[in-house]
Amino acid sequence: MRRSAAIRPSPADHALQVLSRSADKGRLWWAVTLLLASRRGSTRRAALRGAAAVGGASTLANLVGKPLFPRRRPAADEVSEHRQLVKRPTSSSFPSGHSASAAAYLTAVAMESPRTALALAPVAGAVAYSRIHTGTHWPSDVAAGAALGVAVGLATRHWWPLPAQHPAETAHRAEAPVMRDGEDMLALVNPGSGDHAHDPIQDAVYAWPKATIVYPQPGLDIRTQLATHIREAAGQIRALAVAGGDGTVAAVASVAADHGLPLALIPAGTLNHFARDVGVRSMADADTATEKGAAVGIDLGEIEINGTGGTARRWFVNTAGLGGYPEMVRLREHIQQHHPKWPSAAIAMVRTLRRAKPLEVVLNGKPTSIWLLFVGNGTYAPKGLVPSARPALDTGLLDVRYLRADLPYSRARFILAALTNTLNASHVYRQADLPDLHIRLLNGNRRVATDGEVGPLGNEFRFRSRPSALTIYRL
Structure with a gap:
């Protein structure tokens, strides 16, 4: 002093x-x-x-x-x-x-x-x-x-965990053709994804000038659109590519998995969760990987949906969910455009749970009541409120989390445990890493959400992990 x-x-x-x-x-x-x-x-x-x-x-x-x-x-x-x-x-x-x-x-x-x-x-x-x-x-x-x-x-x-600084690991190297300038490649570009001030078309044309570039057709499902192009090409397409956000990437990835084609991606969405986990940060990363033919095999999540309209199947690259989870994802993604993930998830969770109705289900043979169900493709970290990243892309497991509705004050107890970061000790919150999950609804039909998109109605859902179902270009 x-x-x-x-x-x-x-x-x-x-x-x-x-x-x-x-x-x-x-x-x-x-x-x-x-x-x-x-x-x-x-x-x-x-x-x-x-x-x-x-x-x-x-x-x-x-x-x-x-x-x-x-x-x-x-x-x-x-x-x-x-x-x-x-x-x-x-x-x-x-x-x-x-x-x-x-x-x-x-x-x-x-x-x-x-x-x-x-x-x-x-x-x-x-x-x-x-x-x-x-x-x-x-x-x-x-x-x-x-x-x-x-x-x-x-x-x-x-x-509030820090974002992952390194891509998720995978021990499965995969064979993929070298794509010189995108020759024999079919690339879907979604100009409506992400920042409207940046045009992903320019990135795709620069990286793959010889590729066949298509755009989403209004009123037509992307999966149907690409499947038609692949069929008409009669075996001339050796790889698929996508420039868009997570929803677009998930749709193209499902087509790639169905047809056994490697996938290249340019992150062009708002959040780009999948591209971040894979380790493709920019157009330059995607271009270099395709020019070298460097690729890895990663797991995909699969859902078999049984309902009044028959049986349907969906792939998912990030997450799927039932109950209040689809609404919470939609609301969180909207808030997260302007705020970080943890506060966005907390706000979305509170708003969703306030309006949610419990689901009476049979979960892996055990009757129970839940507010919402989260299923991740792979094991996410941390195991608390906000699954932020995947340490590995080849675990062969699903990350299953749900909130019980059969206990008194379960929603209030869940929020309190989330705020104090004690979810792992909470009786109302369950988390497990499983190779598959079977869930049957006892009170009507519900829609399943996959990678932020609402899927078909069903009353019985079987979730599975499909090891190395997708080959993706990555250095």
Whole structure:
């Protein structure tokens, strides 16, 4: 404190006063959040994770730490009068709430966007030092607050897992033809997918100039459209390609699996879950893999649907579900266009469960009542509320999760367990990795959702994992 007080007067004195006041009640960080959240991607995720961290750090510092550790603030004569804040705080000095919020925000942002954190580091450091410079905190208050903030920032991963940084693993290399400029390739491009400011047609033409490029026909199912092209080509098509979002990719992947053709994909949707898991991040990745003939075999999920209209079959590359799950997926995908996955999933879950009706079912031979059913193609992680990514694409297993409706207050207990990240210990939530699942409805017919799309009605569903059912180009 004495060393800081001995610094000669300068314009920095006023600047640090203004900065310190701007951080009161986290106002500075809320403003930064609004600025960063205006951009999509990692910057937006960083902003929202930072805001969550500030909320937790501020609560712990001001409502828990200060009452537990009462401490006098530095005397007014410790620093020159021109440095002091006009309105000096009267709460306990230990720990520094401003430092806790600054450190929490910076730590949370760094986990999502290191470059953004690097730009914010001088601001966060100046906020923490300003509390010493203005004589409102002891250095040990600032150090304790910063340590608390770092801990809270890191703890956000407990509820909000970080996105996977590496593609899912598969031990199954697959044979696939080398596709020079896309010759003998049939590529479906969906111009309506993803960002309307970016045209996926240009990517497809650049990567595969010799490919036959088609577009979704209004009123015609993509599967039917591609199957017709393949039949008319009379064996001349050696690979399929797709540029679009997850729904489009899932439809083309099902045709590729049915006809035993390798698949190349350009991620051109809003979220691109499947492409991210596979490890194809851009057009360049897809182009390089097809030019080298590098491919792997991955599992697909299969559903056999029995209903009044007969038996139907569907492939799925990501997820399938029954009950409230299809509605929750639709709502989450809509919210997730503007917000990160974990908050989007939480909001969608609460809204869906509030309106859901229980399903009376026989699940693998056992009668039970459920609110919703999730089935993932492969084993997802984490095993809590938001299945974020697949560590492997060749497990031969389905990730089955459901919420029981036969226990008192099951929805409220589920939400509480989700908020406290204790779903694995909850009696209302069930998760298992299974090679297959048979479910029969006891109260009418329902539609199954596959990869975010609503499928046919049925009252009996058999889910299976089909190992290495799809060959996909990947380095």
